[in-house]
Amino acid sequence: KQEVTQIPAALSVPEGENLVLNCSFTDSAIYNLQWFRQDPGKGLTSLLLIQSSQREQTSGRLNASLDKSSGRSTLYIAASQPGDSATYLCAVTLPWAYSGAGSYQLTFGKGTKLSVIP
Amino acid sequence: DAGITQSPRHKVTETGTPVTLRCHQTENHRYMYWYRQDPGHGLRLIHYSYGVKDTDKGEVSDGYSVSRSKTEDFLLTLESATSSQTSVYFCAISIDRVNTEAFFGQGTRLTVV
Numbered sequence: 001k002q003e004v005t006q007i008p009a010a011l012s013v014p015e016g017e018n019l020v021l022n023c024s025f026t027d028s029a030i031y032n033l034q035w036f037r038q039d040p041g042k043g044l045t046s047l048l049l050i051q052s053s054q055r056e057q058t059s060g061r062l063n064a065s066l067d068k069s070s071g072r073s074t075l076y077i078a079a080s081q082p083g084d085s086a087t088y089l090c091a092v093t094l095p096w097a098y099s100g101a102g103s104y105q106l107t108f109g110k111g112t113k114l115s116v117i118p
Numbered sequence: 119d120a121g122i123t124q125s126p127r128h129k130v131t132e133t134g135t136p137v138t139l140r141c142h143q144t145e146n147h148r149y150m151y152w153y154r155q156d157p158g159h160g161l162r163l164i165h166y167s168y169g170v171k172d173t174d175k176g177e178v179s180d181g182y183s184v185s186r187s188k189t190e191d192f193l194l195t196l197e198s199a200t201s202s203q204t205s206v207y208f209c210a211i212s213i214d215r216v217n218t219e220a221f222f223g224q225g226t227r228l229t230v231v
Contacts, residue, residue: 032218043208044161044222089161093218105151105176106210106220108161 002027004092006109013080014117021075021112023090028068034106035064035075036089044089048075080116087111121145122223124209130229137196139226141209150192151176151210151220152184161208167192199230 003026013019023033032051036044048057048064050073056065063076073090091106121144131137141150152164153176163176165184173184181203183195196203209223 034219036222043224044210046219046221049219091161091220105163105166106153106161110158110160 002030002092002094002107004090004107004109006088006090006112008112009110010113010115012115012117015080015082017080017116018076018078019080019114021077021088021090021114023073023075023109025071025073025092025107027092027094028071029094030068031093033064033066033073033090033092035062035073036091038087038089038111040086047088077114080114082116082118085114085116087113122209122211122221124207124223124226126226127224128227130231131199133200133230134198137199137228137230139194139207139209139228141192141194141223143190143192143209143211145211145221146189147211147221148189148214149212149218150186151212152182152192152194153208153210154178154205155208155225156205164194164207196228199228201230204228204230 005024007022030052034049035047037047038044050057050064050066061078066073089108089111091108123142125140149168151166153161155161162178164178164182165176167173167186185193207226210220212218212220
């Protein structure tokens with residue numbers, strides 16, 4: 001069964017700092033990996049999607065990398081701002097050809113709660 | 119924002135009563151999902167649909183049923199609500215099995231007393 005781990009569970013940084021959030025997964029045969037942001041009491045907002053054939057994706061101040069062979073992804077946030085404060089979740093999708101209830105679904109980590117201090 | 123509307127947004131119900139949550143999308147995406155989010159467990163898949171009348175179970179499907187009679191609507195029913203089903207429920211959509219980027223609704227907070 002695919003397991004996704006995010007460390008640390010919480011992170012507090014001063015405004016302006018560059019930071020890295022980590023995500024690891026146990027089964028390297030993923031179809032893609034997605035990073036989300038969740039604000040308190042809100043839904044999930046998709047930040048970046050990395051296909052299994054890609055090494056990284058960038059959107060503004062965000063850069064996500066993927067190393068399938070080692071089962072790791074990182075989300076890099078440049079020049080952090082107080083508005084970046086939220087919980088960041090990573091999720092992986094197994095290829096649809098996998099059998100069983102675990103196929104073709106997102107498996108989520110428990111998230112990293114980020115606080116950016118002004 | 120993806121056009122996903124969940125209703126109701128908040129609900130309090132009594133143990134043993136039936137409850138139906140609705141997810142409505144305006145994107146014409148083929149795949150729709152129901153997840154629940156609980157402290158300590160993260161998000162877990164309840165059921166998903168890959169087309170009208172085509173559904174399958176997820177990781178935590180016991181006590182839940184779903185229906186999809188139209189592309190745009192995916193209903194989640196708790197036949198007889200229990201306190202363990204107190205949770206925040208999220209609907210998600212994705213285009214198809216190739217384009218799997220998922221977009222989420224705002225969630226429904228359900229409390230079973």
